Amino acid sequence: MSLSVGDYPADASWVLYFEFRAEAAEGAAITFNSTADGTKHFVSVAKDTTAVWAPGFYKGQAYVDNGTQRFLVWQGRWEVKADYSYQTGTYDTRSNAQKCLDAIDAVLLGKASRDVLNFTIAGQTVARMTFTELIRAKDYYKSVVNEELADLGILDGKTGSNLIKARFSRAS
Numbered sequence: 605m606s607l608s609v610g611d612y613p614a615d616a617s618w619v620l621y622f623e624f625r626a627e628a629a630e631g632a633a634i635t636f637n638s639t640a641d642g643t644k645h646f647v648s649v650a651k652d653t654t655a656v657w658a659p660g661f662y663k664g665q666a667y668v669d670n671g672t673q674r675f676l677v678w679q680g681r682w683e684v685k686a687d688y689s690y691q692t693g694t695y696d697t698r699s700n701a702q703k704c705l706d707a708i709d710a711v712l713l714g715k716a717s718r719d720v721l722n723f724t725i726a727g728q729t730v731a732r733m734t735f736t737e738l739i740r741a742k743d744y745y746k747s748v749v750n751e752e753l754a755d756l757g758i759l760d761g762k763t764g765s766n767l768i769k770a771r772f773s774r775a776s
Contacts, residue, residue, distance in 0.1 A: 606644040609677055612668040614640035620647065624664035624682055634662060634684070659686040660700075701748035708742045 612618040620638035634657055638645035666678035686697070698706070707723040707730050710716040721731035725741060733741065 605648070606641045606646050607638070608644050609668055612670075612675065612677070613643035614638065614645045615643050617670045618645075618668045619670070620645040620666060620668055620677070622647075622664060622666050624662035626658065627661045627663060627681075632658065634664075654684075655687050655689075657684045659684050699749070699752055701745050701752060705742065705745040705749055708738050708745065712738055712742070 607620065609618070609620055612620075614620075619640075622634075622636050624634040626632075636647070636649050636653075638647045640646070660683070662682045662684060664678075664680060664682050665676055667674055667676045669675075696703070703723075704725050707716070707720045707725070710720045711730050711733075716730070721729065723730045725733075728737075730738075
């Protein structure tokens with residue numbers, strides 16, 4: 605993809621760099637840069653490179669650099685989704701929030717396996733959480749999962765539950 609970056613054209617020795625850091629503890633940093641395409645910055649990352657990026661949310665920055673000066677041109681959040689064709693074995697497609705919610709529900713129902721009891725949420729194993737902590741965590745993760753499901757519904761062209769559609773017609 606070719607990008608224009610205002611006062612920093614590629615043909616004037618400006619290079620566009622991207623750096624992303626995982627919000628969660630896991631996942632390596634992601635970095636890549638552009639090449640010149642006339643005045644635009646051409647960005648392309650090989651599929652074998654992107655295939656090993658850990659799924660999750662990343663905070664990132666884009667900056668331009670000409671060897672003597674550097675300017676920040678973008679800052680934000682970016683989501684890397686799993687590429688199922690590169691996953692080996694059985695890959696769990698649930699979000700982190702859904703995994704946490706499922707673990708909490710298993711403990712509350714008394715059906716937690718050893719793996720679930722060793723599941724860690726915010727630095728604490730689920731087995732060591734008090735009933736009150738489990739209920740609070742369940743409420744929190746349920747709201748996060750509901751937001752994720754609402755986002756997916758919007759991506760699929762469905763309307764959110766807080767949107768009311770109305771059709772007006774002329775009375776005859």
